[in-house]
Amino acid sequence: MTTYRRRISEREFGAMEIGEYPAGDALSAALTGLTFGGWVVCLSDLSAPWGVSLPGGRLGAAHIVLSGRCFVTMAGSGARVELSEDELVFLPADRVHKVSDAPDTDAIEASQIAGLQVADSFALSLALGGGGERTRILTISFSTGSDLHTQIFAGLPELIKLSLNSVSNQAQLRATLQAIEVEMATAHPGYLAILRRLAEIFFVQLMRAVSLSDVSDRGWLFALSDPRLQKALGLMHNQFARPWRLADLARACGMSRTSFCDRFAEKVGVPPMTYLNRVRMSEATQRLKAPGARIADVAEQVGYASAASFSRAYRDIVGSSPSEVSRSPGVEPLFPATASS
Structure with missing residues (x-):
C-alpha cells in the first residue's frame, strides 16, 4: 500500500500520476x-x-x-x-x-x-x-x-x-x-x-x-454527495488538460451519456463540458497572471493544441483575450455568481 496525501489502494495509485489527487476527491482538487x-x-x-x-x-x-x-x-x-x-x-x-x-x-x-x-x-x-x-x-x-x-x-x-x-x-x-x-x-x-x-x-x-450538510440539494458542493458526479468533478479538476469527451466522462462514472449529462446539469447547474471549459479557463487565468507567462505555454498546460485555438476559446468564454488578462494588474471574477434561490 502506498501513501500519498491520503491512504489509497494500489489499484487507485496505479491510475494516478504524481501530483494528482484521487479522482473521487474533487474537493481537494478544486480547492488546491x-x-x-x-x-x-x-x-x-x-x-x-x-x-x-x-x-x-x-x-x-x-x-x-x-x-x-x-x-x-x-x-x-x-x-x-x-x-x-x-x-x-x-x-x-x-x-x-x-x-x-x-x-x-x-x-x-x-x-x-x-x-x-x-x-x-x-x-x-x-x-x-x-x-x-x-x-x-x-x-x-x-x-x-x-x-x-x-x-x-x-x-x-x-x-x-x-x-x-x-x-x-x-x-x-x-x-x-x-x-x-x-x-x-x-x-x-x-x-x-x-x-x-x-x-x-x-x-x-x-x-x-x-x-456534508443538508442546507441545499443542488450546486457544486452538494454534487459531491453523489459518488458518480464526484468522480467526474474530480477528473475535471485533476486532469483538466486531458482531451475529455462527454462519452469519456460518462463512462468513467458508469453512466450513459444522457443520464450523466442530465444529472450533472441538474445538480451542478451547467452542462458538463461547459463546466470543464470554465475550469480550464480559470486555471489559465491564474497561469497567465504569473510573471513571464507565455500564452503558448499556458495553452498547452490547459489542454489546447495551439495558442490560436486557446485564444479563441478564452475570448468566447471569458470575454477578453489572454493577452489582456496577462497585462492586467488583477484578476476579476470571470463568471459572476448568480442570485441564490
Whole structure:
C-alpha cells in the first residue's frame, strides 16, 4: 500500500500520476487550485447594545459565536439568522450584512471603527459595545484571485447556519478555531503567517462541513454527495488538460451519456463540458497572471493544441483575450455568481 496525501489502494495509485489527487476527491482538487489573495481574522469582544455593518465583497465570510449570541442580517433581502454559542454562519458571497446583539439595534459602519484596517490581509482583536450582555465572536473572511468560487458556491443560500455540535468534522473545526484563538492571544513572532494558514485550513474544513450538510440539494458542493458526479468533478479538476469527451466522462462514472449529462446539469447547474471549459479557463487565468507567462505555454498546460485555438476559446468564454488578462494588474471574477434561490 502506498501513501500519498491520503491512504489509497494500489489499484487507485496505479491510475494516478504524481501530483494528482484521487479522482473521487474533487474537493481537494478544486480547492488546491483556489488561491487566497487575502484573509481577515477578527476576534471581537462585544457588549450589548452593539451592531456592526460589514461591507462584504470577499470570497466568503464566517462568523463563529464563541460565547453569547447574535443576529446576522443580510442587507437587501433581509434574510436573518440568530446564532448562539458554538454556532456559526457562513456567507458564501459575503454581501453587505449586519451583525448585532438584537435585530433592531443600530449598526456602526465597520469603516468607522477605530483601528479597523482596510487591507487585504490582517488580524484584529476588537472590543465594542455598551457594557451589557457579552458576546465573543470570531470572524474569518477570504478573498481570492480565482473565479472558481462562483461555481463552487453556485446554488448555495446566502446564509448557511451550522452548529459545531452537529457537523461531522466538529473535532477538526474546533481544533483549528482553538489554534486561531491561541495565536491571536499570544501574538508571538510569526503568528500572522500561522493565522493565514489556519484561515485557509478553516475554509477547507468549512467547505467539507457544508458539503456534508443538508442546507441545499443542488450546486457544486452538494454534487459531491453523489459518488458518480464526484468522480467526474474530480477528473475535471485533476486532469483538466486531458482531451475529455462527454462519452469519456460518462463512462468513467458508469453512466450513459444522457443520464450523466442530465444529472450533472441538474445538480451542478451547467452542462458538463461547459463546466470543464470554465475550469480550464480559470486555471489559465491564474497561469497567465504569473510573471513571464507565455500564452503558448499556458495553452498547452490547459489542454489546447495551439495558442490560436486557446485564444479563441478564452475570448468566447471569458470575454477578453489572454493577452489582456496577462497585462492586467488583477484578476476579476470571470463568471459572476448568480442570485441564490
